[in-house]
Amino acid sequence: MNLAADRSAAAGPEVVCLPMFSMTRTATATAFRPALAGANLRETYLDLPGHGDSPATCPPTSQALLDTVCAWLDHHTDAPVLLAGASYGAYLAAGIARQRPDLVRGLLLVCPGITIAPASRTLPDHRPPPGPTGWLDDAPTELRTHLDTALGHRTPTVVATVLAALHSGGPGDDTFLQTLRTGPGYALPDEATDTPYHGPVSVLTGRQDGIVGYADQFHAMRRYPRGAYATLDAAGHYLPFEQPALLRALTQDWLHRTLTAPMPGHTTAQRLRDNGRHG
Template sequence: MECKVKDISINYEVIGSGKPIVVLHGYYIDHRAMTACMEPVFNSKNDYKRIYIDLPGMGKSGSAEWITNSDIMLDIVIDFINQIIPNEKFLLVGYSYGGYLSRGIINKMANRVDGLLLLCPVIVANFKKRNNPTHIILKKDNKLLSELEPSDAEFFNSAHVIQSKRIWDRCKKEILSGIKLADSNFLANIKKNGYEFSFNVDELNEKFDKPSLILLGHQDSTVGYKDAFEILDNYPRATFGILDEAGHHLHIEQEDLFYSLVSEWITRVEES
């Protein structure tokens, strides 16, 4: 499906009907990474409308020269929400950069959000200021690595702390497939010149007191986990989990725990 925001086309997918859930993916990838990890949670839940968006310059969404920073990215996402589900309350899910944008939505329109899931969110946008652990591989699969193309093996080594055929197959299908579609020049320009919001995204007028879930990988060398402690007071109803044997693709490396914790979050939202 397509939605026009100004002069760009935003690609998105809607699955199911009922309470809206807006799902935002990370940088360079596309919405398929999120459908793959979120849809299994809803196998037995039929009353939610899952809205998976391709952010500008990613997946099948367009890009434009006037989109120069994350402030504009956030405005586009908010415009999209107002077009697709005007005046409706919704749940919000954000992975990595999508978690950064999700906190922007909380900052701007928290009154419409009934629950929040942050998966390995970008906390500190300035890469040089992040408190990240050194990348390590806890379980290496040398046989698998020997069967991969050198570039794929290099990516797998740099992006995962647990290696297996199952994890590689998911990574190739859900992560690499999106990266190959990305407008890399457009995204690199934002990353270099406008990745950080112009405002303090975590300075809220009121704490967000709706059921929340914040999941982090203990071995995540991309966004880390320690910086997330700084935002925890903003979310008094949050379950805050730091999972072992999990890097930035926590939902793939620890899929069973991920499904369990997300299901519990949905239950808390329903009971609130």
């Protein structure tokens, strides 16, 4: 439950954002803050165990990380909260909605992993359109293959933005992360379970995402009776940095749907007061 967090002081509803694998709350804020701007939300960005500045105080399994986030939410928030995540953070957020729907008022999943094993993912058949000559020249050699696979919007500016995010925030625990990623507990035990979550959901994917794809996410929409799905052209796995304007537009739609939806256990009068206070 000892997680590093950045929390804004706004008086509105709380949105909790979870990072991509090995990335930090600083990078998550860079990705999501422009999309959430103007909504008077209390924005919270967490470092998962072993990520950024959060110590690795739990076993190296995805279920242990999920349980740690749930315990933090139970202790530090007036749940239910709006829950957002990208990639692995979205994988965990979806797991929280399955296992602890009482904690989640609405769910924003950006380039979510659906199955954790790479061999089980449905990936795009076609390569992204080529970028300009030299678009990867400023990337470290060891990251070029990854970025070539991950990015759909292939420009030097996008590469620089992604590299800055990858290197921002605390150091993390590389040994813990490697053990998590290669261990038998990397997949959540209920990963394939189609337990429905009935709150407002938006699932955003990149058409050229060579890491998790976009097709598995569409098939998983059966889990979300109130779900919206979008796949964006010229976007890959780092969609928030590749298409920030579209991310903002779709996030604002999700916020409207979520903040005007009935709160669990709320009366009509309470909902009207909440909507008037939070816009």
